[in-house]
Amino acid sequence: MNLTLKVWRQAGPESEGSMQTIEAEGISEDASFLEMLDVVNERIVEEGGDPIHFDHDCREGICGACSLTINGVPHSKQQGITTCQLHMRKFRDGDTIWIEPFRARAFPVMKDLMVDRSSFDRIIAAGGYIDVRTGSAVDANSVPIPKEDADSAFDSAACIGCGACVAACKNASAMLFVGAKASHLNKLPQGQVQKDERVLGMVRQMDAEGFGNCTNQYECEAVCPKEISADVIGKLNRDYVAATVKEAVK
Amino acid sequence: MEIREKSGNYCLKFYLHGTRLASGFVRNIKQAMVSLIQPVISFWNSSIGKKILVALSGAFLVFFLIGHLAGNLLVFTGRGALNDYAQFLHEMGHGKGVWIFRIGLLVALVLHIAATVALTRQNRSAKGSQYAHNATMRASRSSKIMIWSGLIVLAFLVFHIFHFTIRVNPELADMADPAQPERHDVWGMVIKGFENPLVSLFYIVALTLLCSHLSHGIASMFQTLGLRTGKTKDASKIIGIALAVALWLGFISIPVAVMTGLLKADSSGYSDTKASVIEAQIAKQ
Numbered sequence: 387m388n389l390t391l392k393v394w395r396q397a398g399p400e401s402e403g404s405m406q407t408i409e410a411e412g413i414s415e416d417a418s419f420l421e422m423l424d425v426v427n428e429r430i431v432e433e434g435g436d437p438i439h440f441d442h443d444c445r446e447g448i449c450g451a452c453s454l455t456i457n458g459v460p461h462s463k464q465q466g467i468t469t470c471q472l473h474m475r476k477f478r479d480g481d482t483i484w485i486e487p488f489r490a491r492a493f494p495v496m497k498d499l500m501v502d503r504s505s506f507d508r509i510i511a512a513g514g515y516i517d518v519r520t521g522s523a524v525d526a527n528s529v530p531i532p533k534e535d536a537d538s539a540f541d542s543a544a545c546i547g548c549g550a551c552v553a554a555c556k557n558a559s560a561m562l563f564v565g566a567k568a569s570h571l572n573k574l575p576q577g578q579v580q581k582d583e584r585v586l587g588m589v590r591q592m593d594a595e596g597f598g599n600c601t602n603q604y605e606c607e608a609v610c611p612k613e614i615s616a617d618v619i620g621k622l623n624r625d626y627v628a629a630t631v632k633e634a635v636k
Numbered sequence: 637m638e639i640r641e642k643s644g645n646y647c648l649k650f651y652l653h654g655t656r657l658a659s660g661f662v663r664n665i666k667q668a669m670v671s672l673i674q675p676v677i678s679f680w681n682s683s684i685g686k687k688i689l690v691a692l693s694g695a696f697l698v699f700f701l702i703g704h705l706a707g708n709l710l711v712f713t714g715r716g717a718l719n720d721y722a723q724f725l726h727e728m729g730h731g732k733g734v735w736i737f738r739i740g741l742l743v744a745l746v747l748h749i750a751a752t753v754a755l756t757r758q759n760r761s762a763k764g765s766q767y768a769h770n771a772t773m774r775a776s777r778s779s780k781i782m783i784w785s786g787l788i789v790l791a792f793l794v795f796h797i798f799h800f801t802i803r804v805n806p807e808l809a810d811m812a813d814p815a816q817p818e819r820h821d822v823w824g825m826v827i828k829g830f831e832n833p834l835v836s837l838f839y840i841v842a843l844t845l846l847c848s849h850l851s852h853g854i855a856s857m858f859q860t861l862g863l864r865t866g867k868t869k870d871a872s873k874i875i876g877i878a879l880a881v882a883l884w885l886g887f888i889s890i891p892v893a894v895m896t897g898l899l900k901a902d903s904s905g906y907s908d909t910k911a912s913v914i915e916a917q918i919a920k921q
């Protein structure tokens with residue numbers, strides 16, 4: 387199939403970027419989206435040009451490295467998948483495809499389609515962990531956890547930290563990510579001890595990184611490759627109020 | 637050296653003790669203020685904190701709207717009922733009640749606007765650059781125009797207060813209830829006010845935008861306050877839309893009834909002006 391790509395090109399973090407039109411010819415329907423970019427890049431390199439830079443690693447939807455906003459939607463309009471799991475058969479011959487980086491002030495563009503998502507790492511470092519003795523492994527089921535809690539903690543833990551939620555949000559809010567990471571631990575007995583400091587720490591770091599505020603439109607939920615529910619945002623709001631009140635009177 | 641120290645000792649001790657007590661007291665007050673104000677400031681500075689203030693002030697305004705509508709609908713039961721109600725509002729708590737409500741509403745509105753304007757500005761700067769090709773998956777139209785529907789409702793509120801509360805138009809301000817001429821004829825004023833098609837049109841447009849604002853706002857409120865869960869999410873959406881539509885229908889029913897002639901001033905025409913009623917009474921005596 388033959389496609390017209392409109393790709394964001396930006397030489398470096400400080401440079402001005404712009405959309406560039408690139409023709410992609412002879413692409414197999416069975417190729418993945420990233421393989422399509424590989425083919426295009428090979429031709430660009432052969433012609434002595436600068437290949438399109440984009441992030442990727444596992445290419446099987448588990449690492450959270452790949453990004454790309456495709457026709458205005460992070461990871462494309464296909465629900466529940468990452469860009470690396472998208473196949474060219476979802477497009478039609480002759481289509482024009484817009485490919486842009488994940489946009490948010492807290493995700494500065496490094497080059498072309500690569501963005502710096504280390505702000506997420508700093509949010510995790512501000513509370514997205516449990517302090518435990520890491521000696522010998524404890525027996526399985528030594529701490530009984532209700533099935534419902536285990537399931538919902540697991541749903542939150544499915545977050546791969548790709549940042550699509552931020553990229554989809556018109557406010558560049560990171561509430562779905564922070565909500566998922568906080569409720570993953572806050573729902574388990576092991577996470578209770580540090581629950582309040584976790585919520586306060588992560589929300590404060592989120593604000594300090596310059597992410598926006600949720601306006602409850604749930605675009606994040608719609609694009610999340612792991613289909614994490616915006617329920618985690620409601621829980622984060624609830625936990626934040628409780629932690630704030632406790633901190634004020636302590 | 638020793639003598640000087642000893643002679644001044646008592647005075648100095650007494651003085652120092654006093655200042656220490658006083659400065660200790662001041663320090664305690666300062667500490668108390670800091671421990672009170674600090675959490676409030678950091679709550680305001682946080683993203684979630686401001687959102688919670690928006691939701692609480694929004695909830696307060698919604699409750700007010702429900703009460704306001706219930707009162708307004710008395711217009712359909714006739715002059716006496718609406719004017720009795722208006723008189724009650726102005727006289728409750730020896731005339732202080734209405735001011736307590738007004739101040740409460742003003743505080744809620746100022747908080748709501750200050751927080752939403754601050755949030756909207758932060759959000760625009762957090763996004764930075766926009767996509768060349770923009771698309772949304774499920775955001776409703778109402779949710780995209782919240783700041784604009786809100787600001788137009790604000791413009792309407794200012795007009796509405798000058799129109800029916802302060803009554804800058806002497807024709808509306810001067811109307812007396814024929815049965816009890818010492819009180820204002822609110823019923824006549826409402827009908828006369830809405831007979832102006834421009835006034836009715838602006839009212840209907842503003843309330844339609846308010847309906848849009850609330851169809852997203854009320855459901856949002858549940859989420860912001862942490863009340864939206866897997867179990868309650870459908871209910872919160874339905875309550876939001878149902879309440880928004882019910883308020884819209886209720887409020888616009890009044891100008892619509894006046895414009896279509898369903899609601900008319902009675903055969904004696906408009907209530908007469910206060911002056912003319914009193915003149916007539918004097919003439920009778």
Ligand code: HEM
Nearest residue numbers: 601690691694697698752782783786787790853856857860
């Ligand atoms: C009768 C007057 C009003 C009522 C009853 C009302 C009600 C509400 C409610 C219930 C919310 C949802 C709170 C939440 O997000 O949790 C809201 C949000 C909002 N309101 Fe109002 N509001 C009113 C007037 C205004 C005005 C005058 C403005 C103008 C600045 C405004 C701007 C906003 C904005 C920007 C939001 C945030 C929307 C979002 O998060 O997407 N509102 N309002």
Ligand code: FES
Nearest residue numbers: 443445450452470
């Ligand atoms: S490359 Fe790992 S999730 Fe896409």
